[in-house]
Amino acid sequence: MHTCWYRANALFTFASTVLAVLCILCTLSDQVHRSNPGVQVDLAGFDGLHKEFGTDKAFVVLNFTADLRDTFTWNTKQVFLYVMVEYSTSRHHFNQMMLWSQIIERKEDALIRRPLLRAEYPHVITDKGTNLRDMPFNVTVAWNNMPIVGLLTTERKTFTGFKFPPEYQRPNPQLQQQYRL
Amino acid sequence: MGLVKSGKDFLKNTKKDVADTNKRQMLMQVVNLGLIVTSALMIWKSLILFTGSESPxxxxxxxxxxxxxxxxxxxxxxxxxxxxxxxxxxxxxxxxxxxxxxxxxxxxxxxxxxxxxxxxxxxxxxxxxxxxxxxxxxxxxxxxxxxxxxxxxxxxVGQVTIIMNDYPMVKYALIGILGLFVLTSKE
Missing domain, CATH: 2.10.109.10 (Umud Fragment, subunit A)
Known part of the structure; x- marks a missing residue:
């Protein structure tokens, strides 16, 4: 009487076990994959450093290159690439914020050259006070590999030795011109 | 005469045996069901413990x-x-x-x-x-x-829970079928 149900049950159990094992093998294969993506960040300048409503707002412009074609595997659904600025003040020992981010869905789109990379809405570099003048900062580029199935992995590369302008300033005309070209 | 009597006795005893085993088996199935439910709960709670997240x-x-x-x-x-x-x-x-x-x-x-x-x-x-x-x-x-x-x-995979949330009847039907399975399975 139950044989039909039992067979269906056995078939379902077997199928889901096979699927689970395949998923695990898939994500394990990802862990073996080693990549060495080329990422380069230089400071191109500043579009300004303002004081707005009692907080500092910086407009950093970076010369950014990233070649993430290496990181794509057969289990990669998309790579979430983002650039962060971090600095430390006396009241907040850790401040880190995204400046720009992009979803990369295809390997062919994973070569990115942005000689004038600016903060894109809603990303903005703001402080909780007015500490940004002459403040040293780091730039971290990170890429979050989001899989078709399995574990998410994030790798990062940090570039140090940058500094915000010593005084509040308006946009640099030279840089603006460069932007228009 | 003696033969018939012993035959009657045999029948009586078998009936009693069957009733006993049925009772025991039913009890076993209920215990099994309880085990399944509690081990699921245990796995969930230990996941909470190991991941440090209230909903892992x-x-x-x-x-x-x-x-x-x-x-x-x-x-x-x-x-x-x-x-x-x-x-x-x-x-x-x-x-x-x-x-x-x-x-x-x-x-x-x-x-x-x-x-x-x-x-x-x-x-x-x-x-x-x-x-x-x-x-x-x-x-x-x-x-x-x-x-x-x-x-x-x-x-x-989470689609299952979305469907069960949108159509509660599906949830009750599924739980009923699974429960029936456990209770009627002979091992």
Missing amino acids: VVVVLSGSMEPGFYRGDILFLHFGRQPIRPGEIVVFNINGRDIPIVHRAIKVHEKTPSGQIDILTKGDNNWGDDRSLYNKGQMWLHHEHIMGRVVGYLPY
Whole structure:
């Protein structure tokens, strides 16, 4: 009487076990994959450093290159690439914020050259006070590999030795011109 | 005469035996069902313990993280001891709302020396940040809002729970069938 149900049950159990094992093998294969993506960040300048409503707002412009074609595997659904600025003040020992981010869905789109990379809405570099003048900062580029199935992995590369302008300033005309070209 | 009598006795005894075994078997099946339920509960609770997250497995309910996560995908969470950093995908709960949200942290300020953390989030598929989702006047998320960070991903499987939530009859039917299975299975 139950044989039909039992067979269906056995078939379902077997199928889901096979699927689970395949998923695990898939994500394990990802862990073996080693990549060495080329990422380069230089400071191109500043579009300004303002004081707005009692907080500092910086407009950093970076010369950014990233070649993430290496990181794509057969289990990669998309790579979430983002650039962060971090600095430390006396009241907040850790401040880190995204400046720009992009979803990369295809390997062919994973070569990115942005000689004038600016903060894109809603990303903005703001402080909780007015500490940004002459403040040293780091730039971290990170890429979050989001899989078709399995574990998410994030790798990062940090570039140090940058500094915000010593005084509040308006946009640099030279840089603006460069932007228009 | 003697033969008939012993035959009657035999019949009586067998009937009693059958009744006894049936009772015992029924009891066994009930105990089995209880075991299944309690071990499921134990696995869930130990997952909570090991991941440090109050809900270690969640189902995506919205499209705000597309094309990374779709509605009906399953996410595995882990909290750990490290503070949240920008770029990590976190699950958070807004006070007074029962459905948690899965979005990415994009900005973090950590206070000296208390270590109190201010987090701003954004959905990968959303144009703006999440301040419009927070309560009125709330600018930041803090540690207590966060339920965990996403470490693993399994597509489609959560669709089952979405269907069961939308059509409760399906849920009851499924539980009934499974219960029947356990109670009637002979081992």
